[in-house]
Amino acid sequence: MKGNLIVGQSGGPTAAINATLSGVIRGAKKAKADGYIEKIYGMRNGIEGFLEDRLIDLDSAFADIKDLSLLEATPSAALGSCRKKLPAPVLGDATYEKIFELFKKYDIRYFFYIGGNDSMDTVAKLSVYAKLVNYEIRAIGVPKTIDNDLAATDHTPGFGSAAKFIATTISEILCDTAVYQIPAVTIVEIMGRDAGWLTTAAALPSLNGAGVDYIYLPEAPFSVDSFIEDVKKALARHPNVVIAVSEGIRDKDGNYISASGKKDNFGHVQLTGAGKALEGIVKEKIGCKVRSIEISLLQRCASHIASLTDITESVQTGESAVRFALRGSTGTMICIKRYETENYEVYFEALDVLSIANAVKSVPEEYMNEEKNGVTQACIDYLAPLVLGELPVTYKNGIPEHFTFD
Secondary structure (H helix, E strand, O other): OOEEEEEEEOOOOOOOHHHHHHHHHHHHHHHHHOOOEEEEEEEOOHHHHHHOOOEEEHHHHOOOOHHHHHHHOOOOOOOOOOOOOOOOOOOOOHHHHHHHHHHHHOOEEEEEEEEOHHHHHHHHHHHHHHHHOOOOOEEEEEEOOOOOOOOOOOOOOOHHHHHHHHHHHHHHHHHHHOOOOOOEEEEEEEOOOOOOHHHHHHHHHHHHOOOOOEEEOOOOOOOHHHHHHHHHHHHHHOOEEEEEEEOOOEOOOOOEOOEEEEEOOOOOEEEOOHHHHHHHHHHHHOOOEEEEEEOHHHHOOOHHHOEHHHHHHHHHHHHHHHHHHHOOOOOEEEEEEEOOOOOOOEEEEEEEHHHOOOOOOOOOHHHEOOOOOOEOHHHHHHHHHHHOOEOOOOEEOOEEOOOOOO
């Protein structure tokens, strides 16, 4: 099928989402050379910007293919992002009529959306509506999320780099806190509302001989009483205790430890800080020196310490998306699959996005220890290959150089 291609980015930024964009552009340029694609467009600020007819000519923007290498080393979302949720796909809906009017205006036959769960929801809905109006288009979801919570894929682009940053930061915190003999507790809060994948990365420093005392994930009910007992046991072993917690830890009734009572546009409960909440509990129950550290946004876009494995696979994911679309795939998401071999190796599949959108991949039971306050060797073995390798960083005036659109 001949026509034009459009790609957009959605949801939270990462250190790898631009590498995935680069992969789509690389694949599109090859398809253009082969005569399948004529123009390569980018959406400014995702589907929200597309509805406002804000497009950019990506073929011209990357006339020099070397700029794609700089894009791959640039954090965040170069095209801009959005968090727009589409309504249910029904005939006559004004939003869909506008989207498909623009598809026809620009002869869009290939649609790629790079994002997480909510972005896959967008791809799924557009695919359904395209069938309702009999508009031929190949709509592909291209995964992105540091949370690693997308179903069907072994892991998601962006997760490896965020995990590498977390492991490095935890390692440095362990060095920092080890200098005093004064009893102290340091609680590190890591992103992860419903899935604790990022927090499991706090176990990786143990590969180099040092590790946190405990890791608490949202997949297991959190007990304040058990937590206090754990802290007391750790303080009896050594004076400096370091604990990693997911922002989404919750009690046995499913109540977030740090729930604010407010919700965002997608209906997600807004959280106010699990680390700070636990800091207050330790101060009250134990009375020792205690501090909490919220890594927050820093873990999302730390491209200066990106995983080479992650960036390489992100580019390959984007390229694979174009290849599958050219073969006729639509209404699918590109999934990374791991070969069951001794050496780490992956391949790519395109799977039904309707079965993936809005599902959450949790940390499995076998990755958590019996006490649910740490992770197993199987979890560390899963994580270890994803953080390997370092991306060459280009510096300008002493700081990393990044790509920006004019």
